[in-house]
Amino acid sequence: AGAPTAASPGREIQEEELRRFASRVASLLQGPELGPEAVDCLQRLHLTVAATKYPRRLDGKFVELLQTVLCSSKCPEQVQVLCAAILREMSPCNDLILSCDQIQDTKLLSLVSSILLAQGNKKGEVAAVGQRIVKVLERRLPEGQSARYILPVLSNVISLSPESLTEEQVNVVSKKMADWLRYASTQQGVAQPSGGFFSSPRTKQPGPVTEVDGAIATDFFTVLSVGQYHTQDQWLNVQAFSMLRSWLLCCGDKGLKTPKSDDRSGMDKSVMSTVSTLPTSSRLLPPKERLREKAFEYCQRLVEQSHRRPLKKDDADLQKACLIEAVTIMDIICKQDSSYVHRAASFLKVLHGRICGDATYARALLPIAQFFLNHSKVAAVDSDAIYRHLLTDIPAQLFHNASLAFEFVQFCKANSQLFTETSSVFRQSFPNLFKFLAWNSPPLISEFVDFLPSLLDAGTAIEIFHLLLDLPCLTAALDVQLRSAALPTSEKAASDPAVPPSTCLEAFRHPLYRSMFQHLLRAKSTSEDAPERLIPLRQLLGSLASSPRVVQCAETVPVLLELFFKVVAEFADGPLINQLVVLLLQRSDQLCEIPAFKDDVYRVLSSQLVVLCKLHPALIVELSTEILEFSGAVSNIQNKEAIFTHVVWAVGEYLSVCYDRRCTVEQVLRFFEALEAVLFEVTQLRPLPTTPGYPPRAISVLMATLTKLAARSQDLIPRVSMFLSKMRTFVQSPAVTSVYQEEDLEEILIRATELLNLLKMPSVAQVVFTPPVASTRFQREVNDSLPCALRMVTRLLEPTPGFMPG
């Protein structure tokens, strides 16, 4: 009665039901035998506890019972595991009386530790567990017990809280680890007879362990040693190596709590450095140093073993992982004791030479490069070739390897200061890095958001701007490159230059398009700046616009563009801002042909244009030619409405002698006439039946800007007033009402009327439209500030019913 079934997984269970169920479980647990019914109930109870977000209140006595059952010697393993699982689900739990102090059995100790470590360390549980584990490890374990189950607990303890162990305890464990790593048995283990698997006990002597390729092992046991059955110390060897990195990081260095060890540390180091080239009798070494020595040898052996061709192909993956781990650990050892650096450097240089041509080892190149970045000064090794190979060859060849891409970008982030040095090979190779993003956009976009600022400065800004806008084209180009590489050689001949290519694949081999592809797929930064030469290629790559990968990439660009401008705004000077604005206007015609992409990019570019104008208002005057050309083209209203509107607004806002002394009356007139012509074409010319109508916002902004300009150059006022008064005719004409929305036309008319009224009071208009020295929050948005001011004035002039305040 009241037991939760699988169909209603306990979420709706009431407190009362739970209590009844718990008491049922309690009575089962206290019974003579813990059979299937008990197991079943515990399983359901676990589900109940696990399925709720709020801590389930189980009776304190019941919780105690669970703990007692868990620790009792006659409890079957399945029940133990279930009790532990329930107790863990309830963590942190105040009713916990568990303590690991008296527990001898290592398996139970492991279970209990898992519960204690989940309590949030409010009562120093982590340290208590750590102490107990070390105590158990210190002594010889009783027969049948293995340290195998408690080593991982120790690893957990030190990563949660390294100071749980004293210096003494660290030394004890370090000593044992060195032994486990170096002196595990090199004979295979024997089958355990308990399983009943073998009808007769084996009398054959187990042979020696082998390497992964089957050869008999002639050196000490490692994780890459192979045996049919394993001895306990071989298991410990595996576990010791598995926790080695974390152990060395947390406990390998000097500088734990006790200050008295520091006096001797200086002396130890100097002793070490004078004898570092001779094989030291390692028994003389203190435990940490001895562990480093053994660990170093272990890593060297692993590196050698990782070149063997494994009989079981799945061991190949492990070999690579071991290689990476070994190099990383060697790096850590060298950081802790620089006397290892020379040995490591020459060793790793040889390793690099061996694997740099093999794509399956590519991920290992990263920790090798990191090692040399960390230690090449000490090693006095020229590692430039290593960095160059890593940065120029690897991204170009292996951009499609998602795991490598991820780790590569992490490597760049970790070493981001290198990318700020102008002449470094790191900085030069940034175009290559974007290939990772272009191909693997979803996992890497947030990484690039972190990393991009390191790449941006006055020297790279323009190139990166183009790169970002062309990112989806890069994705498409990489796709073409991959497919082209997969073609049989017979189809790879260069195509006839006279015949234009019909597909992207053909274009890849076409002499005219070849250099365009090469530019897009370049590995090095270049100062050459001619984006318009990519126009034919962009058009051709448009055929891949619906490819999912290209679309995913395109979605990342607006985010990166916003970030780009945010960072650039912090350091850009006038000339750079001008350059960007000019390019912005130019590139608005030269974007990858993906519809949603273009709209998003326009949206970002237009709002960023405003930001740039605010930073450097004089650009309106300095770039008057380009801006006149852009704002005078009626086609821009339809194709790039957002950019057009913001450009026109910027003209209205910033074309003033207040922002730039060089703004002459002639300048204002030039802009005025250009915009007037556009507005005329848009509103006064008889529209063709096919004309879809122009964006109302553009019309509004044109009117507003013309008014602003007239307010500054007052002899223009009659012209504008006449124009504005004609707007009534415009909005009422039948050709227009059929094409535009009624609300839009109303809005246009209201705006025109407001502006007209304003111009009736020229001195007021001037005040309203003169840019204030300190811009208030009213002048922020394109259309928001103006209506506010206009409505205020209109209310003063014509308090008609339509404009009641409020």
Added chain:
Amino acid sequence: SRQVASQCRLLQSSSARPLSPQLPQLPDDPIPLQDAPGGLFQLPPGDPFPERVTVAWLSVVAIALALVCDPQENLSLAEITLRRLAPRLLHSLHLLGPGADVLLRPEVADGLLDRLLPHGEMLFLNQHFLQAVDREL
């Protein structure tokens, strides 16, 4: 898990793989899944873990598994560990079969994790050690 699901969907859509509607028959032996889609991504601090973490994920038919790692852990080993856990979990828990059995057998999952990922520690197990683990289970 939401993040893993969206990463998985994005990866699958980018590679344009057709998703087979039927559930395939599982072979009896645990097999490593070399071609199953998977990947790596990072989660910033606070969302939802207090520290920055890296997530390795693997998708097998309709199930996704995620392994949350500290940034300095060995990601190659994480991917290997996932590829070993996946078929064994699928097999032991009959994850592709009908019924909510998996929720009622936490000790099975715990047992597997205890051997292959004890206390969250990834192990460098070669194939023979892995076979020994399978024998113990």
